[in-house]
Every structure is written in C-alpha cells, then in structure tokens.
Amino acid sequence: MWDRLLVDCNIATMDPARGVPFGAIENGAIGIQDGRVVRVGRRVELAGYQARKVEPLGGAWVTPGLVDCHTHLVFGGNRAGEYEQRLEGATYEEIARAGGGIASTVRATRSATLEQLIAEARPRLQALMRGGVTTVEIKSGYALDIDGELKMLRAARALGQEEPVRVSPTLLALHALPPEFRERRQDYVELAIASILPAVAREKLAGAVDAYCETIGFTPDEVRDYFETARDLGFRIKLHAEQLSDQGGAALAAEFGALSADHLEHLDETGAQAMARAGLIAVLLPGAFYALKETKRPPVDLLRRHDVAMAVATDCNPGTSPMLSPTLMLSMACTLFGLTPEEALAGMTRNAARALGLEAEIGTIEAGKAADLCVWRVGRPAELCYWVGLPGPERRIFAGVDQ
Incomplete structure (x- = not known):
C-alpha cells in the first residue's frame, strides 16, 4: 500500500520521453511511497492501486519541484x-x-x-x-x-x-x-x-x-x-x-x-x-x-x-x-x-x-525519483511564466511530505 495517491490533477512531468508539450498527463495520478514517486500516469491507469491517503487536487497542475x-x-x-x-x-x-x-x-x-x-x-x-x-x-x-x-x-x-x-x-x-x-x-x-x-x-x-x-x-x-x-x-x-x-x-x-x-x-x-x-x-x-x-x-x-x-x-x-x-x-x-x-x-x-548532476534524482516526475512536487492552481503550465511574480505554488511537497 502506497503512502499517498494524488488524483484529479494534471501533471507537467517535464519528461521529454512522453513526446508531448511539458510531458503533460491530463486527468492524471501520482503514487508516492517512502518519499519517492512509485507510479505516474493517467488516473484510470492507477485506479487499482491503494494508498493510505488519496488526495483529489481539484484539477490543479502538478510540476516537479x-x-x-x-x-x-x-x-x-x-x-x-x-x-x-x-x-x-x-x-x-x-x-x-x-x-x-x-x-x-x-x-x-x-x-x-x-x-x-x-x-x-x-x-x-x-x-x-x-x-x-x-x-x-x-x-x-x-x-x-x-x-x-x-x-x-x-x-x-x-x-x-x-x-x-x-x-x-x-x-x-x-x-x-x-x-x-x-x-x-x-x-x-x-x-x-x-x-x-x-x-x-x-x-x-x-x-x-x-x-x-x-x-x-x-x-x-x-x-x-x-x-x-x-x-x-x-x-x-x-x-x-x-x-x-x-x-x-x-x-x-x-x-x-x-x-x-x-x-x-x-x-x-x-x-x-x-x-x-x-x-x-x-x-x-x-x-x-x-x-x-x-x-x-x-x-x-x-x-x-x-x-x-x-x-x-x-x-x-x-x-x-x-x-x-x-x-x-x-x-x-x-x-x-x-x-x-x-x-x-x-x-x-x-x-x-x-x-547540478542530479538528473537521476530530481527534475522530472518519474517513477523512482524523489517526490519533490509543486501543486499550482492554474489552468495551464504556461501561466507559471505568464503571471509576473506569481507568488508560488498552492502546495509544495518535498520528499513526499507537504511543506
């Protein structure tokens, strides 16, 4: 059983292997265990997994920290x-x-x-x-x-x-x-x-x-x-x-x-x-x-x-x-x-x-990497650049824990 399962979110994985802008997954989910991402994908793909805490994010965008x-x-x-x-x-x-x-x-x-x-x-x-x-x-x-x-x-x-x-x-x-x-x-x-x-x-x-x-x-x-x-x-x-x-x-x-x-x-x-x-x-x-x-x-x-x-x-x-x-x-x-x-x-x-030589640990949302994440109440990832001086994310998650 995972520690956390983030659902009802859009995910800018920033993984170029996904072949789409921002490595985006719409209506996605992220499984977290022991401070690391264990699974990321569309919500329906993670529907069979259980977690101690399931957290709907109300359509927010999640990016790497x-x-x-x-x-x-x-x-x-x-x-x-x-x-x-x-x-x-x-x-x-x-x-x-x-x-x-x-x-x-x-x-x-x-x-x-x-x-x-x-x-x-x-x-x-x-x-x-x-x-x-x-x-x-x-x-x-x-x-x-x-x-x-x-x-x-x-x-x-x-x-x-x-x-x-x-x-x-x-x-x-x-x-x-x-x-x-x-x-x-x-x-x-x-x-x-x-x-x-x-x-x-x-x-x-x-x-x-x-x-x-x-x-x-x-x-x-x-x-x-x-x-x-x-x-x-x-x-x-x-x-x-x-x-x-x-x-x-x-x-x-x-x-x-x-x-x-x-x-x-x-x-x-x-x-x-x-x-x-x-x-x-x-x-x-x-x-x-x-x-x-x-x-x-x-x-x-x-x-x-x-x-x-x-x-x-x-x-x-x-x-x-x-x-x-x-x-x-x-x-x-x-x-x-x-x-x-x-x-x-x-x-x-x-x-x-x-x-920083840390690409194996951080920088994208992928299974095996640290669960360092930001939850943004925006309609699309471009808004992080569009709003001048956007204060910051709604939630900041470091090693799987909200800060």
Missing part, C-alpha cells in the same frame, strides 16, 4: 545602500573606491559568525522555497580566504540539514581578488589551489567548484590550473563564462567536462559547439541581466541550433541579482531572453537538475 541551480545565497550584510547610491548617480567605480562593491560583502561575510550567516541566509532560502524551489545550489565566494570559504559552505550545509530543501553546495574560490591580494594576484590563485580546494575536499563540504572567468575576474590560464587540481580532488566543474566578454570560458568548461557554463551573453559559435559536444548545460540568469541593465542577450537561437539545453536560475546575490522569486525568473526568461514557457519551465526543472 523547482530547481534553482545558480545562487550565491550565503553572504554577510547586503548592498541596498549602494543600490540607492547608484540610482542617485554614483558609479560602481566610485562606490568601489569608497570601499563598497564586492569588497564590502567580503568584509561583512568574513566578520559574520557561522550562526549569523545561517540566520541571514535563512529568510532568503525560505523565500525561494515559498516560490516553489525544492533544490537549490549555494556557492561560496564572498570570503575569499580559507576560514571564510569553509564557513560559508558549512552554513550552506546547515541550511540543507535544517530546512526541507535539498542544498547543493559549490566552492567558488576564484570569484574575485581579495583586497589584501590586490598586488599579489598569483599568490591568491596559488592559495585557492593549494589550500582552499584541499581543505574543502577534506571536509566534503562541496561537490562542485566554480570560477569567474572574465576580464574583471580570472584568466583562462588561472582557471585551468584551478580546475586541474579540482578535478584531481574529485570535484565536478561549473563556470561563470562569457558574461561581459568572450574569454573562451565555455570551451574551457567543455574541455573539463563541466556540468554547466553560466551567464553566456557573449558566447560565440565556437563556444556553443564545444558545449554541445560536451553536453554542458547553458545556465541563463535573467535577474543579473535585468539588474545590470544589460542589452546584450545570451544567444538563445545559437544554443537552440546546437541543441544545447538551457537552464534558468535566480543568481541570487547581494550585488548584481538580488532576486528571490523563481517564478519571476521564469517570466523574465521568456520576456527578456525569448524562451518559450516550456523551455523556461524545463530550465528550472530537468535542465537545472542536469546542471
């Missing part, structure tokens, strides 16, 4: 004051010279205790959860020293243990050059490679590493050295690539068999071809595009032409994407980047799961 595959959710303080300054005419350079920008977040993150980082991040995480997120990636990268990076990742781990959500932590040691290494660039890269990477590996605090490959970040050669050590230590690879310029980051990520390359506004044909050959996911971040008032969109048609799967994420961070609404990202992905509603929803379900 949303997956936010790129966030910087843990950090100290915030930069709302700098946001005001920029709107009043101050430039980013002026703010940075006065000690603002990422340097201010580094100071606040380093000075915060582990408990403070957890307490500050929790409301942000809970906002994403209310929006339908059941899995979230959390990057480090705002401490930029050994103790602080470990502290950030411990905070991410604690949030995953304390909240009903799956947390996937990522080490982002090559995010920016810390102030004390401004004149000793190579020394910091060596610190990240020789000290931070092994320390994180010893504590098993992250499954993947990331880097910011950009003219204002780190060079391809620096990232390559970092990735070689990370790969030897057993980490999976992700990369901030081609956001502000084409540094060949996507091709570099492909060379290392990365899970994803993220941002990609300046991706070219060569990079797209490399991503396609390596099976990388293109993670699109419309929140940063919006907040930075960018005008160059990621080349969605190029990605489609080369059959590169696209994910969508909030990029929640204090400086360039203070975004806490996954459904707003779905809307922006369609309106700003030209994705279809089906592409956008796939981008926050099955493709986002692939971008």
Whole structure:
C-alpha cells in the first residue's frame, strides 16, 4: 500500500520521453511511497492501486519541484545602500573606491559568525522555497580566504540539514581578488589551489567548484590550473563564462567536462559547439541581466541550433541579482531572453537538475525519483511564466511530505 495517491490533477512531468508539450498527463495520478514517486500516469491507469491517503487536487497542475541551480545565497550584510547610491548617480567605480562593491560583502561575510550567516541566509532560502524551489545550489565566494570559504559552505550545509530543501553546495574560490591580494594576484590563485580546494575536499563540504572567468575576474590560464587540481580532488566543474566578454570560458568548461557554463551573453559559435559536444548545460540568469541593465542577450537561437539545453536560475546575490522569486525568473526568461514557457519551465526543472548532476534524482516526475512536487492552481503550465511574480505554488511537497 502506497503512502499517498494524488488524483484529479494534471501533471507537467517535464519528461521529454512522453513526446508531448511539458510531458503533460491530463486527468492524471501520482503514487508516492517512502518519499519517492512509485507510479505516474493517467488516473484510470492507477485506479487499482491503494494508498493510505488519496488526495483529489481539484484539477490543479502538478510540476516537479523547482530547481534553482545558480545562487550565491550565503553572504554577510547586503548592498541596498549602494543600490540607492547608484540610482542617485554614483558609479560602481566610485562606490568601489569608497570601499563598497564586492569588497564590502567580503568584509561583512568574513566578520559574520557561522550562526549569523545561517540566520541571514535563512529568510532568503525560505523565500525561494515559498516560490516553489525544492533544490537549490549555494556557492561560496564572498570570503575569499580559507576560514571564510569553509564557513560559508558549512552554513550552506546547515541550511540543507535544517530546512526541507535539498542544498547543493559549490566552492567558488576564484570569484574575485581579495583586497589584501590586490598586488599579489598569483599568490591568491596559488592559495585557492593549494589550500582552499584541499581543505574543502577534506571536509566534503562541496561537490562542485566554480570560477569567474572574465576580464574583471580570472584568466583562462588561472582557471585551468584551478580546475586541474579540482578535478584531481574529485570535484565536478561549473563556470561563470562569457558574461561581459568572450574569454573562451565555455570551451574551457567543455574541455573539463563541466556540468554547466553560466551567464553566456557573449558566447560565440565556437563556444556553443564545444558545449554541445560536451553536453554542458547553458545556465541563463535573467535577474543579473535585468539588474545590470544589460542589452546584450545570451544567444538563445545559437544554443537552440546546437541543441544545447538551457537552464534558468535566480543568481541570487547581494550585488548584481538580488532576486528571490523563481517564478519571476521564469517570466523574465521568456520576456527578456525569448524562451518559450516550456523551455523556461524545463530550465528550472530537468535542465537545472542536469546542471547540478542530479538528473537521476530530481527534475522530472518519474517513477523512482524523489517526490519533490509543486501543486499550482492554474489552468495551464504556461501561466507559471505568464503571471509576473506569481507568488508560488498552492502546495509544495518535498520528499513526499507537504511543506
């Protein structure tokens, strides 16, 4: 006997094998046992099964739980004051010279205790959860020293243990050059490679590493050295690539068999071809595009032409994407980047799961996968993108339990 049987619902399974838009099953049913989906299909196909609890959903749509595959959710303080300054005419350079920008977040993150980082991040995480997120990636990268990076990742781990959500932590040691290494660039890269990477590996605090490959970040050669050590230590690879310029980051990520390359506004044909050959996911971040008032969109048609799967994420961070609404990202992905509603929803379900290496566990509604589900009171799945800032699902189910 199953634990639960959800009936009288329409199901956007997001399983492409079904061969219909959204992998949809109308008048469907979902059987759940021990936190996992055991059967999904049309209601009549599950009519002979028994469950301890049979729950009619009144024609609601059920989707996989949303997956936010790129966030910087843990950090100290915030930069709302700098946001005001920029709107009043101050430039980013002026703010940075006065000690603002990422340097201010580094100071606040380093000075915060582990408990403070957890307490500050929790409301942000809970906002994403209310929006339908059941899995979230959390990057480090705002401490930029050994103790602080470990502290950030411990905070991410604690949030995953304390909240009903799956947390996937990522080490982002090559995010920016810390102030004390401004004149000793190579020394910091060596610190990240020789000290931070092994320390994180010893504590098993992250499954993947990331880097910011950009003219204002780190060079391809620096990232390559970092990735070689990370790969030897057993980490999976992700990369901030081609956001502000084409540094060949996507091709570099492909060379290392990365899970994803993220941002990609300046991706070219060569990079797209490399991503396609390596099976990388293109993670699109419309929140940063919006907040930075960018005008160059990621080349969605190029990605489609080369059959590169696209994910969508909030990029929640204090400086360039203070975004806490996954459904707003779905809307922006369609309106700003030209994705279809089906592409956008796939981008926050099955493709986002692939971008975290978790596609065997989450991302579609299939037998054997985790019963991470969202119940939406909408007439069709496209409404998740159509309504700007839709608050979130009527019900959020994590590991088979309503939250």
